[in-house]
Amino acid sequence: xxxxxxxxxxxxxxxxxxxxxxxxxxxxxxxxxxxxxxxxxxxxxxxxxxxxxxxxxxxxxxxxxxxxxxxxxxxxxxxxxxxxxxxxxxxxxxxxxxxxx
Amino acid sequence: xxxxxxxxxxxxxxxxxxxxxxxxxxxxxxxxxxxxxxxxxxxxxxxxxxxxxxxxxxxxxxxxxxxxxxxxxxxxxxxxxxxxxxxxxxxxxxxxxxxxxxxxxxxxxxxxxxxxxxxxxxxxxxxxxxxxxxxxxxxxxxxxxxxxxxxxxxxxxxxxxxxxxxxxxxxxxxxxxxxxxxxxxxxxxxxxxxxxxxxxxxxxxxxxxxxxxxxxxxxxxxxxxxxxxxxxxxxxxxxxxxxxxxxxxxxxxxxxxxxxxxxxxxxxxxxxxxxxxxxxxxxxxxxxxxxxxxxxxxxxxxxxxxxxxxxxxxxxxxxxxxxxxxxxxxxxxxxxxxxxxxxxxxxxxxxxxxxxxxxxxxxxxxxxxxxxxxxxxxxxxxxxxxxxxxxxxxxxxxxxxxxxxxxxxxxxxxxxx
Ligand SMILES: Cc1cc2nc3c(=O)[nH]c(=O)nc-3n(C[C@H](O)[C@H](O)[C@H](O)COP(=O)(O)OP(=O)(O)OC[C@H]3O[C@@H](n4cnc5c(N)ncnc54)[C@H](O)[C@@H]3O)c2cc1C
Ligand SMILES: [Zn+2]
Numbered sequence: 001x002x003x004x005x006x007x008x009x010x011x012x013x014x015x016x017x018x019x020x021x022x023x024x025x026x027x028x029x030x031x032x033x034x035x036x037x038x039x040x041x042x043x044x045x046x047x048x049x050x051x052x053x054x055x056x057x058x059x060x061x062x063x064x065x066x067x068x069x070x071x072x073x074x075x076x077x078x079x080x081x082x083x084x085x086x087x088x089x090x091x092x093x094x095x096x097x098x099x100x101x
Numbered sequence: 102x103x104x105x106x107x108x109x110x111x112x113x114x115x116x117x118x119x120x121x122x123x124x125x126x127x128x129x130x131x132x133x134x135x136x137x138x139x140x141x142x143x144x145x146x147x148x149x150x151x152x153x154x155x156x157x158x159x160x161x162x163x164x165x166x167x168x169x170x171x172x173x174x175x176x177x178x179x180x181x182x183x184x185x186x187x188x189x190x191x192x193x194x195x196x197x198x199x200x201x202x203x204x205x206x207x208x209x210x211x212x213x214x215x216x217x218x219x220x221x222x223x224x225x226x227x228x229x230x231x232x233x234x235x236x237x238x239x240x241x242x243x244x245x246x247x248x249x250x251x252x253x254x255x256x257x258x259x260x261x262x263x264x265x266x267x268x269x270x271x272x273x274x275x276x277x278x279x280x281x282x283x284x285x286x287x288x289x290x291x292x293x294x295x296x297x298x299x300x301x302x303x304x305x306x307x308x309x310x311x312x313x314x315x316x317x318x319x320x321x322x323x324x325x326x327x328x329x330x331x332x333x334x335x336x337x338x339x340x341x342x343x344x345x346x347x348x349x350x351x352x353x354x355x356x357x358x359x360x361x362x363x364x365x366x367x368x369x370x371x372x373x374x375x376x377x378x379x380x381x382x383x384x385x386x387x388x389x390x391x392x393x394x395x396x397x398x399x400x401x402x403x404x405x406x407x408x409x410x411x412x413x414x415x416x417x418x419x420x421x422x423x424x425x426x427x428x429x430x431x432x433x434x435x436x437x438x439x440x441x442x443x444x445x446x447x448x449x450x451x452x453x454x455x456x457x458x459x460x461x462x463x464x465x466x467x468x469x470x471x472x473x474x475x476x477x478x479x480x481x482x483x484x485x486x487x488x489x490x491x492x493x494x495x496x497x498x499x500x501x502x503x504x505x506x507x508x509x510x511x512x513x514x515x516x517x518x
Contacts, residue, residue: 001413002411014413018402037505046353047355049354051406074405
């Protein structure tokens, strides 16, 4: 189980969180009706599936109920940083590490 | 076939203490070029190669596998086979697959131990019951065998179930597909490998694909761990690593890779002679021929390429199993493991051309692709050979995530396996 540090509440078990998905996916500016199909599907379906350092968001559902962001290595599951929704990801020295296969 | 397996070859080899069986397939060095190369030596990749050779006469082909045959999800899954999917498109594909399973041991001359012991899908509440009835009706309209069992009938069919489910998971009914069941997972990879090898396919292990280079004449050079290999056509079938391989080829997928876990118990005397699945609680159970309970859990919430999942997933599953089968509470679990499953937004596979000329992809089988192995290989071979989609694989094109024409099996049938 992951131990995820909520920036508001401190380290909490993964089971307190819900709704894991890619972070920093902004709803297109144009909003509803005038969105093109391409913009719409991009927002709805297309996600990164990074093997290596990945940015995701979690909802601290059984805690403060706020969305938070998390930088995690998807090979080792090591959590490199967590930060508040709306913030930019912190610079991590070895965030460049990459795994090919 | 050169070395047909039969009762006579078994007796003959007994005289030499089974020391002189020839290898089931060659281990050739890759040639400089092939008409087609399949990347990924899991069940799906090997089946694709076999049907390319068998159905389309393409024998100058190779399968490149980075590790060993069936070291991926092929040999990590809980081997449930069924075709009672909701939508017409899925029913067609999975039912074709079950039909191929029914003759597979004979076809491959390799015992894949396909056992049609039936698959039960339980309903625990009114909503489950309605969904179940809807699915059974859809199955029947598609010619897929599917019947409703009321609680008494469930108990009769599988006496081990406690219908009260500990109060938490009462059994209100179930769907039963009698033609569903299980098979021996390794045997599927080995049987297809042996049969493909027999037809001239080069099956090459320990050969990771590292990159691609497209040429003006439409051919593709594969940069592999064993040097460059030229291919007229390339089929990508790498399950959990689909996004990684697509990245190498320069296109994107909507696929996400997640851990999915399974466990087996200590071996016991026969006590459950069917497959029981509960989609709502992500628990499914059967008993192997060795006597182990084979139990599958739900997929993790997060993306991961480390072949292990979070402990609470298996805990949740075992808790539900203990409610439905109280007699298993004291059974010890022997092994637990994870595999990386490639999940798509609509829980259906992608069997498609790609933005790269002469490159094709088959992925996104997610938590339920073992059952699809023969059908997947069959239809993917059709696609690669002709270069154009047909009735069976066209609904599974990559561009459905642009058009919105999904094959949405999510809430319907493919929640579990
Ligand atoms: C725990 C668990 C339980 C499951 N239960 C069921 C079930 O009950 N019923 C069911 O129908 N399905 C089930 N599944 C799903 C099923 O296992 C998969 O959908 C199916 O096996 C995937 O296809 P495959 O066999 O070809 O994949 P794999 O066996 O994973 O084959 C992919 C191969 O590609 C290779 N590869 C990857 N990258 C490269 C590269 N760069 N170069 C060369 N080779 C590469 C890998 O090494 C691997 O061998 C389960 C899965 C898991 C993990
Ligand atoms: Zn919090």
